[in-house]
Amino acid sequence: MGAYSPCLFLGFSPVPGLCLLGLFAPWKASFLFVTHAVIDFVKMSQTHDNLKLFHVANIIDQLLHFLTVVIVFIA
Numbered sequence: 001m002g003a004y005s006p007c008l009f010l011g012f013s014p015v016p017g018l019c020l021l022g023l024f025a026p027w028k029a030s031f032l033f034v035t036h037a038v039i040d041f042v043k044m045s046q047t048h049d050n051l052k053l054f055h056v057a058n059i060i061d062q063l064l065h066f067l068t069v070v071i072v073f074i075a
Contacts, residue, residue, distance in 0.1 A: 023072075023073065035065075036065065043057055
């Protein structure tokens with residue numbers, strides 16, 4: 001997996017919380033993993049340099065990740 005190996009961990013990291021809250025569904029785990037991979041792939045394909053913490057690409061990236069988690073908890 002190389003550069004995308006953190007995606008495996010981070011994409012599935014909310015799953016234990018979903019289980020504890022009784023909100024787990026297989027589609028939610030798949031949705032989190034796929035959206036995390038796509039968001040990171042798009043960000044890395046658009047930016048090739050080291051980005052500062054508050055770079056607009058990093059802010060958009062984190063907002064999209066947060067939105068996917070909110071969608072999973074609401075659905």
